[in-house]
Amino acid sequence: MASDTLSIADKIIAKPAPLTQIRRGTVFGAMGLLLVAVFFAFPIVWSALSSLKSTDDIVKFRYPLTWWTFFPPFPTLENYYALFFQLNFQRALLNTVIASAGQVIIAVVTSTLAGYAFARLRFPLRNALFGLLLVTAFIPLEVILVPLYEVVKGMGLVSTYPALFLPFACSPFGIYLMRQAFQSIPVELDDAARVDGASTLKIFWRIALPNVKPALATLVLIQFIWSWNAYLWPLVIIQDPSMQIAQVAIAGYKSVPNFPLDGPLFAGVTVVTIPLVAIAIILQRYYVRGLMSSGIR
Amino acid sequence: MKFPSWTGNPTRRGELVIGPLMILPAALGLCIFQFWPLGVAILNSFRAFNPFNHRPNGWVGFGNYQAVLADPSFQSSFWVSLIYMVLMIVIIIPSALGLAILLDKRMPGTALARGAILGALASSEAVAALIWNAIYQPNSGLLDVIFQTFGLPSQPFLTDGHLAVVCIVIMTAWKDIGLPMLIFLGALQAIPPHLFEAASMDGANRWNKFWRITLPLLRPSLVLGLFMTTIAAARLFTPIQILTAGGPNGQTSNIAYFSYAQAFLFNSPGPAAASVVMMLLMLVAITIIQARALRSRSGI
Numbered sequence: 001m002a003s004d005t006l007s008i009a010d011k012i013i014a015k016p017a018p019l020t021q022i023r024r025g026t027v028f029g030a031m032g033l034l035l036v037a038v039f040f041a042f043p044i045v046w047s048a049l050s051s052l053k054s055t056d057d058i059v060k061f062r063y064p065l066t067w068w069t070f071f072p073p074f075p076t077l078e079n080y081y082a083l084f085f086q087l088n089f090q091r092a093l094l095n096t097v098i099a100s101a102g103q104v105i106i107a108v109v110t111s112t113l114a115g116y117a118f119a120r121l122r123f124p125l126r127n128a129l130f131g132l133l134l135v136t137a138f139i140p141l142e143v144i145l146v147p148l149y150e151v152v153k154g155m156g157l158v159s160t161y162p163a164l165f166l167p168f169a170c171s172p173f174g175i176y177l178m179r180q181a182f183q184s185i186p187v188e189l190d191d192a193a194r195v196d197g198a199s200t201l202k203i204f205w206r207i208a209l210p211n212v213k214p215a216l217a218t219l220v221l222i223q224f225i226w227s228w229n230a231y232l233w234p235l236v237i238i239q240d241p242s243m244q245i246a247q248v249a250i251a252g253y254k255s256v257p258n259f260p261l262d263g264p265l266f267a268g269v270t271v272v273t274i275p276l277v278a279i280a281i282i283l284q285r286y287y288v289r290g291l292m293s294s295g296i297r
Numbered sequence: 298m299k300f301p302s303w304t305g306n307p308t309r310r311g312e313l314v315i316g317p318l319m320i321l322p323a324a325l326g327l328c329i330f331q332f333w334p335l336g337v338a339i340l341n342s343f344r345a346f347n348p349f350n351h352r353p354n355g356w357v358g359f360g361n362y363q364a365v366l367a368d369p370s371f372q373s374s375f376w377v378s379l380i381y382m383v384l385m386i387v388i389i390i391p392s393a394l395g396l397a398i399l400l401d402k403r404m405p406g407t408a409l410a411r412g413a414i415l416g417a418l419a420s421s422e423a424v425a426a427l428i429w430n431a432i433y434q435p436n437s438g439l440l441d442v443i444f445q446t447f448g449l450p451s452q453p454f455l456t457d458g459h460l461a462v463v464c465i466v467i468m469t470a471w472k473d474i475g476l477p478m479l480i481f482l483g484a485l486q487a488i489p490p491h492l493f494e495a496a497s498m499d500g501a502n503r504w505n506k507f508w509r510i511t512l513p514l515l516r517p518s519l520v521l522g523l524f525m526t527t528i529a530a531a532r533l534f535t536p537i538q539i540l541t542a543g544g545p546n547g548q549t550s551n552i553a554y555f556s557y558a559q560a561f562l563f564n565s566p567g568p569a570a571a572s573v574v575m576m577l578l579m580l581v582a583i584t585i586i587q588a589r590a591l592r593s594r595s596g597i
Contacts, residue, residue, distance in 0.1 A: 026404050030404050030405045033409065040413035043428045050431075059437060062437055062439070109322070111323065116319060117316045118320070123316035129320065136332065139335055144338055144573075145560065147338045236561065250423070251539055272424060280416065
């Protein structure tokens with residue numbers, strides 16, 4: 001199933017064959033695809049363009065419907081200035097980066113270790129344990145939110161960085177992905193190394209790990225996107241505003257009484273979204289692989 | 298025969314220790330942060346809580362469940378959850394299939410459309426909700442401006458309960474359609490082309506081929522997409538919290554939002570736990586039906 005998933009994922013993003021003839025259906029299809037692209041890209045592009053308008057202009061040029069409803073008539077960076085020099089958004093951004101880095105690093109370490117053991121090592125109850133750990137993939141955060149809050153509070157971690165990344169750093173998806181990747185390495189490689197007297201850990205480090213780089217890239221990318229986009233958990237566990245992450249901070253700009261922050265809100269949305277979307281599209285080979293194997297269990 | 302041969306293999310005996318050790322960090326993390334809170338959530342649903350310090354102070358059996366089931370706002374949340382599920386399935390599954398078929402043809406523009414869909418999928422729920430909030434805003438929202446330009450009356454997109462549910466579903470569909478679409482696209486590309494060639498030789502038209510070849514071969518993926526969408530719909534939270542905060546009058550609040558409000562806005566941990574356990578049971582039922590449906594497919 002795993003190699004299947006990978007080859008399908010690669011097929012999805014393969015380049016189209018060169019056109020040999022142009023048919024009418026092709027023209028309609030291409031127009032349809034263009035409409036699809038516009039529909040899905042529009043909200044993000046529109047908010048990026050709006051971030052270059054002052055809050056006054058956003059309101060002023062919305063109606064009547066003209067080009068200036070969408071494009072900035074007087075492009076300005078004042079929203080970004082407000083974001084970084086008045087709203088201290090860089091702190092929220094730094095918190096997001098630290099939380100994401102923590103989650104990615106721990107997820108890579110725990111998932112590769114467990115994935116390798118489940119794929120290659122022999123010990124009692126191995127498969128039963130694997131199945132048990134995979135069950136956690138079906139526990140929604142919404143269900144365990146309150147007791148998880150109590151657990152983290154009990155550890156004295158409310159409003160700290162570990163509270164942001166520790167609870168989700170051990171990932172059933174990561175263990176599953178890495179197990180599949182290690183299983184696809186030929187066993188003969190291990191056996192040959194073992195005959196040469198290599199220890200289990202040496203085989204893991206020198207032979208197995210270098211052979212699963214694409215799966216590692218997928219794991220890093222998916223975990224990064226998940227933690228970067230977290231909202232509900234940070235909303236609940238971070239009570240000190242200076243420790244809050246960017247997503248929650250931006251949502252806070254939506255409802256400041258008597259003080260419209262539409263401009264900075266669009267700027268914040270642009271800052272957290274454009275790099276992420278760019279990474280996902282550029283690395284779509286790994287992104288699609290990760291999505292496919294998180295969906296097809 | 299009782300002992301596997303590897304226990305006698307001295308070079309691999311070390312794995313008996315190293316194996317569990319390598320699993321330990323992940324297992325420990327999942328036990329502390331997943332299994333333990335899950336157990337506590339289930340226990341809490343049978344407990345009473347001190348109203349002042351919110352500590353458990355005794356057992357009430359099914360009292361929390363009775364209280365929650367008798368609560369009109371929970372009943373409403375339950376039906377709203379079902380409406381979200383139905384609407385998301387009706388909107389997302391056919392459009393995801395249509396998009397997958399369009400992208401499968403590999404016409405010019407495919408990479409552009411795929412990039413845009415993946416971009417929406419990678420953006421966060423919070424960001425998507427904030428952008429769509431600006432689109433749906435009454436009086437100054439983009440959609441309202443477009444309505445006014447075409448001489449249509451203003452619509453209470455987020456202030457009318459029924460319309461707000463639809464608006465939340467459309468926003469979620471925009472963001473999440475990529476996942477079922479990728480699954481369908483993968484299944485479409487796995488269909489051997491010779492099946493279509495053979496059907497063409499037998500005189501089948503495009504419609505016949507879709508109904509007789511594509512759809513039957515896509516059924517496992519359709520079932521998978523269906524249940525992933527159902528589970529995503531049951532867990533819908535962030536768009537509700539940002540766009541309507543469950544309002545107006547709780548008309549957009551589903552069970553996930555109801556339990557969040559009980560726990561963190563109204564400080565009633567007992568009913569909150571009872572409602573999440575019921576949500577979990579609903580998800581388990583969906584997953585079991587999914588597993589059944591998938592198994593009966595592969596049996597053919």
